[in-house]
Amino acid sequence: MVTTTLLLERLHDSQDAEAWRLFDERFRGVLIATGLRLGLTRTDAEDAAQETMLQALREYQAGKYDRARGRLSSWIVGIARHRIIDARRQGARRAGHLAALSEVAAMNDVRESDVADAFDHALERHIFEEAWRVLKEETKGDSASLEAFELTSLRGVAIASAARMTGLSVDQVYLARNRVSKRLRAAVERVDRAIRDGV
């Protein structure tokens, strides 16, 4: 996930397919999820994501992103905002003759802040998912702790039940949760910085 050479620098090279693949991987899914959160159909959300990525590629190559003025993720959502709002309005027009007026009005009424919020939620989820994946890879030797954390935090299993299922004592389950939580938080910080800042 994290490379020793800034992704931002590599993105200047249009031939660096690997860098652009990484960039796409980080943001496309988030953009689709943002669109879905805001009520776009899957097709519209994918279209909006695609257009956002293409515009980002063109503008980045043209030097329009200035790192000093903000984080990469903020810049992306700025591009996405217009695409998604447009897609919402197009969707509203298509639905206009089918849906109730109130619904059409609601579909038109998407503020820029709504897009930003939805994007942040989706990005946070993506970062958490990636951090969790990274953590699982890094801690392969401590599967009992990870499992205890997963059972209790992600699946809502009671502490006592998780203790029985993992072979740990109740105290050990608490300790495992604490340990994994700390490492997960560190992983989230790393991944967050990598994605938002294009490291």
Add this chain to the structure above:
Amino acid sequence: MATGTTTCPGSSLLEALASGAPVSEEIGAHIARCAKCAEYLSSARFSRRFAEVMSDTPVTTPTPPSEAPDLFGYQVLGEISRGGQGVIYRAEQLTTGQIVAIKVLHPAGGALDTTRESRARFLREIQIVASLSAPGIVRLLDSLKLMDGREALVMEYIDGQPLDAWRDAQTPPSEAARLQLLAEISDALHHAHQRGVTHRDLKPSNILVDAQNHPHLLDFGVARHTGVSDRVTLTGQFTGTLAYAAPEQVSPGSGGPDIRTDIYSLGVIGFELLTGRMPYKVDGALDTTVRNILEADPPARTRIGLAMDVWCVLNKACAKRPERRYQSASEFARDLRHAASGEAVDARRDSGWYLTRKSIARHRFAVGVFLALLVGVLGVVAALATGNRRLQGALHESRLNQIHAHLSAGERERAEAVMWTELDRVGSTDVDPESQLWSGTRSERRLLWRAMEMQAQATCLSMTPFRDATDPRMTTLDDGSFGVLTPNGRVRRVDPLTGATIGESQFPVPGRVTAMWLSLDGKDAIVQYPGGVRITSVATGATLADRAMTDEFTNARGFVVTPKAIAISAPSGRVVVLDRHTLEPRYESDDLLFGEQPWIDDDGSTVVFLDRQSRLRVIDIASGADRLTPSQPVLVNPPVSSLPQVVATPDLQTVLVSHRDGIEILSRAGDTYRSVRSIATGYMTRISIDPSGSVVAGNAYGDAQLRMWDLVTGAELPALGGHHGAVQTVAFSHDGSRVATVDSQGTYRLWGAPKSVWKESLGRATASAHQIATDPRDRRVFAIDRAASLTVLDRDHPSSNWDIASPVSGVMVATDTTSTRLACADLDGHITLAAIDGRSVTPTRVLSLDAGQTVSACAFAPSPERAGVLGVATNQGRALLVDADTGAILLDREVDPGTMLSDLCWTPDAAQLIVSTRDGRILFLDSLDLKMGREVKASTTQVRSLAIDRSGTTVYAAGDAGQVLRVNIENGSVRRSDRLSEHSLFAVAVASTGDLVYVGTRNGLVIVVDAHTLEELAAFDARGAVMDLRAGRDAHTLFISAVDRPIEVWDFDALARTLPGTRPETP
């Protein structure tokens, strides 16, 4: 204002607070002051946040059209197959783009099998199987648990077809190709067996064959956890898997499956592969099928048209009784290859005429000159009297073959006899191995290298079937002999060096014997019988002491006898320590784990065991008090079936605990013990330590091999295989040079102990490290660890780490001759340049190659004039010179457009850079401008590795042709060796003396080759595909980087010092 409690609230309370529970002033004040609680609370809140976010709508990519399950982190691309165990999908790992196969398992027994024990066992099993890394085994990459509770296994994706489809292809493979395929499968099995993993469900559908006709085994170790039973429990038609089942798998009450079970199954597969039919009828009713498996013989050879050798090999593999089969998959593989190449097969080795005939076939030319020449054990000495060089050469060749054949059959004594006979013949009666190994005549060197192979293996020195020796117990007695005691009251004393019986006696036994031991002076037999324990004089049969014991001790788990005390432990966890002579009780405790075997010292003053909390306790028997602080729990929540055994070195510095999953090694740390290493076996082994405390031997119940580990490094040593029954008892000689075993058939074997005096293991196992580097004094090795990061293995400070300023990832490492500069390249075209200062490595910059380019090899210029210049060869035919201090690219030349350069090396004067190509050429580049000078077509296949001798006159190359090539730098002449291996040669190195070349093979061998004649001298097992070799500065040391193995340093001089200088006296 509340000042806050001084006691930290419990975890459950802090968790509740994180959930939003109201906090009292007191606790709030405490948390404000207590950093630990504040941190815990913060982490708990983060956990909640994480859970909330993760329960929200996930980020998704377009949903695939199939009904494949949602696999976190993967995109399912389609279904591959469905079977009894589950559904296999082809999927893409989202983060890496890697294509994998994912098997989603059906819930066992129709219900979600989430019990702690089964889940924990399954996870451990998966970990063991995931550690298997061999070319023929489909790698298990990860295991997942789906949200609905189903398990899923992520595996390497193989683009291939099942074995039966391969067999039935439009252009059927030749018999030789089928035999070769079977041999490769057997190699893979052997790899797994050596790591304690048996397949138990071998069948054609579990074997994929790729486009290069290489097999890949699937589903190791899974069958036991998916509800598929080893035994017949169904009525009616058979399930299909039974067709390849071994007799012991279908026969209740048999010894149970072991590694020979897999060999049987593979034999059946081989029979079907080579004849198109099964060895017996398996498509009828279940009971008929089972009966055929147990009793039916394969059809006569003449009816199925197999060559005799092939038929014998398959028959041996498919023998109904396990002890009559090949005892290891490697033996089976060897015979398959011999059958394919027309060499003698061990399955027919009993026939001297057969051996003779095979050798004659290889030396047809010499035989054509003198028909009277016979090789092997027949009388050829008369023919030698002619002095004909060709005859002598043929005889010498045949003697070498005999040695190899005897070693393969585990008959070391015979092998040595032939060796000494031949040494006598060539005129070397008094041998100085240390010098003649390097400077002796060709014949002497070849023989002595065979002897080196013998010394590197733990081969059986002698074998003696004892009559009436079932269920024996063997002890090393004070006088050094081995005492073997059997429940019928017979005592044998055995010479530890020769294995000869030097005394026998008989004493009366009190009915049914449940446990027994010999006193270390050999005079008394301590026997437990139902209701008591008795000491009997072996010489007179007189009862010296007798004591009643409660029923609790009837089936004693532990029965340990020392000069001063006896410890008997009951299954319930109670132990009683008795005086060795009077049987008076001296200590008692019920604090042991269920079924535990404790340890007591020779003085009878100390008992060591795990208590009910799994803490290691060292108890003074006289006072009953702890001598040391109890350790932290050794086993985590040990289940009832752990049945741990505790063993300690006499100085109590090291304690071993063997349990159902492996062996924990604990070391004394101050006034307690801490765990320093774990050996994962996946099953319980009975263990014993050699007198030096450096080797532990262990065998599982029913195992026909004895496994050995180096206690210091944890590295596994060569196992002692070839027993005809389960290993029952083990003893070490006092000097540690011999190990004796007795198996369930009552056969005593004496083995040379595999003391690794010549091997040194460094650090943890490496990943697929393509290239390692050493410092000029050979004291540090720069390698890649399992996390694909640079690691430094310091032989002078093995337990302390170097300071690496930031993680450096890659697959190959190079250092300069001053060991102040380092380069580490990955597979993405990045080279990290770093400075070495003292014991620290500081990355200075990262060099990124142009898109699409990756580094194939890199090396620093060896001369002071070009200090700091790094040569780089790429996958796209480019060569670069980089200034490692500035990162500047000094030269970048397209040497051979689009051709992958596979390796590079510098001439000692740095005047030339020599690169090898994928299509078998060696290019000589002027290092000033990288322009090509000479081009040598060395091979028609890929050259993978280069090495140059110190004089700079000769470069050696090795690659996919399985040959070593020697290229004269001045005139470009090429000489090729014979094919040394059917596998690719991945690595080559030249000894500093220039007299030996070492090559590393894909299948884990290091082959020693005479640099002048390019003849193979010997082969040694590196236990993993050999990726890189570095010759040491010392004459005959070698650094080996093998996949998933610790870096090892081999000292052939040290091994040579273990060779006997004169013929051993015959007993």
